[in-house]
Amino acid sequence: MNSQSRLIVTLAMSLSCLFGQAEDVAYIRYFKNDHNFLSNLAMLSTNRRGKSHLAVSYNEKNIPLKIERYSQNGKLEKRELLKYNENGQLIERGEYNDQGKYFRLTVFGDSEPWGKEFRTWRYPVNEPLTFTDQRSHFTLGDGEHVSKILFETIDGQKYGQIELDYDYLGSLGEERWRELPSGRVIRRFKYKFDVMAEVVQIWEFGHNGQMISNVAINQAPADELYKVPPPRTHNTLDEIEIIAREIEENRILIPHAGVIPKTFWDELIIVNGDRLMIDFVELTESGVQFRLESEEDILTIPIHRVRSLTSRKGDVIYPKPIRTP
DSSP: OHHHHHHHHHHHHTTOOOOSSSSOEEEEESSSHHHHHTOOBBBBBBGGGTSSSEEEEEEETEEEEEEEEOOOOOOOEEEEEEEEEETTOOEEEEOOOSSOOOEEEEESSOOOHHHHHHHHOOTTOOOSSTTOOOEEEEEESSSSOEEEEEEEEETSOOEEEEEEEEEOOOOOOOOEEEEETTTEEEEEEHHHHHHTEEEEEEEEEOOOOOEEEEEEEEOOOOHHHHHSSSOSSSOOTHHHHHHHOOOOSSBBSSSSOOOOOOOOOEEEEEEEEEEEEEEEEEEEEEEEEEOOOOSSOOEEOOOGGGGEEEEETTEESSSOOOOOO
16 A cells, blocks of 8 residues: 555645735736636726626736636625745645635646556556646535545546545545546545544555455654644644654554445435435536446436435435535
8 A cells, every 4th residue: 555645635634725825915907707817908997897807816926826706796706826836837726715725726737646646556657648737626525625636637638536535523434546537446445543542444445346455553643743843834744754654664454354344335316216326426517427336337317317316425415515615
């Protein structure tokens, strides 16, 4: 089991808008739409009244830092934060809520750790796909936990995604890696947290559902967790090194196969009352995309034929719950 992927989830689950790293806003310009923004065709501030528009905040170097999208009646509909590297290249673009937490985040570049780990597992060295300037799209439904990561090439080809499920305490329960466009699960992890013993048990499964590894690790002791005591302003978790060493040294090993957690299917109920146990892939404008057990193809059922869709952990996927950004 590669330790990097297991460690990054701790970082990803704590993603929030890094306003402290953004430079101060020097001025604001207004644009009619995205096309005009990219073409640098600004509009007068007086002309925006009664029209949908973009309000873009710039720093003193004329670099856009924040994009706010307004409707015709002046309602703020969407907020985006832009982040750059030291060379001025855009590396992150995220949509955030009133609390300053991301619920959608796009990370640009082939050095993004989740994408690198997925490609290392899935593709050979001579893979013809080009991943330069690829994009990783993170979805954080509650602003705290990453629920999905979608990987896409620069030309828009979606080649994989990772789905993350959590229990009622917010602990990671299952992680599924899907190959796209087939939707086939190619790697899966099951997690079991023993709060009292401070032990995390991890099962890893491969392409055909066979178990690859079963290991348990101690959670890092509190007095060893941070090299720099909180509060800290950067976005690096010092416990990564501690946990990585824990995995490499195999301080706690499981000498037997253990009890493998039962895998539950997602539940789809059609309007006529029929109930299907499926492997849910995605909810699109065309309908619900899913796979059946022992089937390779992705099937689609129109949304008007769906009464409800419930995930394997009991969350309602459709009808969509009302979310307040």
